[in-house]
Amino acid sequence: MGEQVRAPRRQARGERRIQEILDAAAKVFAEAGYEAATTNRIAAAAGISPGSLYQFFSNKEAIAQALADRFVEQMGRAHREAFESGDLVGPLLPEMIDRMLDPILAFNIANPGFKALFARPDMPAGLASAARPIQTALLGRVEAVLAARAPGVPEGERARSARVMIQIFQAMVPLVTSSRGDEREAMITEVKKVLRGYLEPLEQRRA
Amino acid sequence: MGEQVRAPRRQARGERRIQEILDAAAKVFAEAGYEAATTNRIAAAAGISPGSLYQFFSNKEAIAQALADRFVEQMGRAHREAFESGDLVGPLLPEMIDRMLDPILAFNIANPGFKALFARPDMPAGLASAARPIQTALLGRVEAVLAARAPGVPEGERARSARVMIQIFQAMVPLVTSSRGDEREAMITEVKKVLRGYLEPLEQRRA
DNA sequence: GGAGAATACGAGCAAGTACTCGTATTTGCA
């Protein structure tokens, strides 16, 4: 255990190749899903031979893992942006919802491959765990917002409500990303209506 | 074209086998997903040899297709039950929601294999089309309810709202089926809260 | 400019898949 195959000293060319492979993998995973995305196809999409692919990644799962890490890091940034405002109680509910949703929606729109990788049930179990910390952090932040704005909700119920909100939001993301233009704007409005309709009664409840 | 391989005259034993195979397939698909569900494993789960499997189904997709048809038929029954009440306007909103959701939730709880088959992106495209008529019918029924109860909502928005409601409901189903006992009951209550929070403002809008 | 390391290639291997086929057993029916 603890054995490390020391990674070769990468040249600039190699670093570029790695990013190219990850870009190609994101595209192929998004189009085909995890299982159907063959390593040969990823190599072809990256414009290199299968052998070259394995110069940089030890196996298919390592590619997905690296891609997941890249996504998770960007997603983390979007989450931090969504919750960076210190004032959880001041803003009216609609504005609060705007602040939380807009950055995360923007991320999902800009990275269609993200959902394709993480939302698919055919990917290896280990991959989901890469997103776990992010998911847990998100849950905690939503709970914190609930605790501040809806103090009348007891703790056990609060955790459940946070999960429900996250689930709803994630379910609506495909509806948003798969539409375009005005229809997309309208869908974003609907997502916010849904969350507002769920949150408003919680905020108004007495302790 | 139009060629038909005439199906052999089934014996009672054969009819029984077909149902056993479908039961086994539902279990294996639910556990492993479409791709990872090997025909040999389905055969083993049904307690027969791979060769016997192909006595009744010409290929793996035909198994999934037959299973899908069986599910779709049962699902159709649940939908009809959910919407059979002629009175769309009389009942208060919470009762209306109970009537619509309970049968469909009950179906999903009783048939965990259903979601596993239809919600997975790794299944052949043709399969999804089996559920299409059911989905379209459901959309139409929800739209009809909206038209009756929320006449203030213009038509284009009504279609969008119906889609949103269905999407939300389907997203919450896993939260319900994956929990047990009191937690499950609580989750069902939450699903209904969400839909009520979304519907109530629509109903109260002026034409 | 040359030596060693990194990068690149692509035919091919081991393993796993859906599916077949020759044969044996069981069933329905005259």
Add this chain to the structure above:
DNA sequence: TGCAAATACGAGTACTTGCTCGTATTCTCC
């Protein structure tokens, strides 16, 4: 009871997939 059809078997086949390996090319640094 006997016979044709239906059912059952499971080792074997054709194919695909992730991945390797011997070899050729390009880069880095002295």
